[in-house]
Amino acid sequence: MKFVTMATALVAVTMSLSSCWRADDAVELPTEVTDVAPELYSVVASANAEATFTIDVEATKKDALDKKSALFTEIDRENQTVKVTATLVNPAGFVESTQTATVNFSGSMRSAVIAFDFAKASTDTKTQAEVAAATEDLVVTSNTTPIVADMTIPAGVEVSGNVTDPFSVTAYKSTPSIVDADDVEAGKPLEEESKVMVLNCTPSGATFSKPVTLKVFVGTELAGETIEVENNGEKLTGVVGIDGNVEFKVSHFSLWNVLFIPIVAKIDKGSITIANQSGVAVSRGENTYKFTKNAGVNYSAKGLLGMFINTMFGESETTLDDEGSFMATDSGTATIKVVQNYTDYTFRYGLFTVFSARVWGGTVSTIDIVGGGSGSNVHSGGSGF
Secondary structure, three states: OEEEEEEOOOOOEEEOOOOOOOOOOOOOOOOOOOOOOOEEOEEEEEEOOOEEEEEEOOEEEEEEEEOOOEEEEEEOOOOOEEEEEEEEOOOOOEOOOEEEEEEEOOOOOOEEEEEEOOOEOOOOOEOHHHHHHOOOOEEEEEOOOOOOEEEEEOOOOOEEEOOOOOEEEEEEEOOOEEOOHHHOOOOOEOOOOOEEEEEEEEOOOEEEEEEEEEEEEOOHHHOOOEEEEEEOOEEEEEEOOOOOEEEEEEEEOOEEEEEOOOEEEEEEEEEEEEEEEEEEEEOOEEEEEEEEEEEOEEOOOOHHHHHHHHHHHOOEOEEEEEEEEEEEOOOEEEEEEEEEEEEEEEEEEOOOEEEEEEEEEEEEEEEEEEOOOOEEEEOOOOOOO
């Protein structure tokens, strides 16, 4: 008796779909499938500081296995966007106390791995008095995050608008807005601008009689390419140097978003075998089996390229313990094979830059029962993407 069941993690955002099963023609089929598990989706979340997590979705069930690391829920297929919010337990010194990431399950995507990256406000600052008295340009660095960035305030500049202290810049990754793989088409740029990094210049609203130079490291892979920053519709451009840095001349302080909009050059789909168990004892009724699957994204891109992948598809790949189940009407043994789907993306940006990412999808399990009577599967997951 052979049938197929599709499984994803039990740690999961869950959507209810109908069961499917296959049987050899020579085997008597069960007259009724009485125990059908819902299809399982997963969102695994973590933060770089102690935080609590909540989820915003219309759901019939909400569960959290570990409120500090992951959230799981059973959701309506018609409501395809899940919002996960992380709130810092002790927000003192951080730029933000709360971040909300969105995950779009509009297609066949099965899981997402989110890492909230809370930034501490830079401690390298200048006062209004120091700026007014300076006879040489002042360099202020973003010194509390892994992103290398600074700003240069020209000597003799006049400041107006919001002139409260201190003057500082803090660079950090944008909050993820994860798209479903089915919504990404080859040969086209992404429909929406991807905000992958933030340059938080304070005090917001300060204006300058001479331009202030913002500099940020985006990666040597982007040397020679043009990068944009944006604030409330105002866009500025800069060309990446051979050292991987790009500069922008700004006339006022605010939140400047670093944009990155590559073209999807190629999409390839495939699968690999992640478990192959033989001689598994089968009992009458429901049977379960365990395996370990991949989740998240496999990539080697660094700098701005890596941040783009994080904001669009989630974090670096990890593994999750998973479990599938099936029904058998008699005892025997089984061979259980679990295959996991993936999608490989090749991106192109500007004139020179090409990079890639593998996004892991759902799993498909094939159960071959030897001996005993007829069987039916419990559909406990999805085919992935």
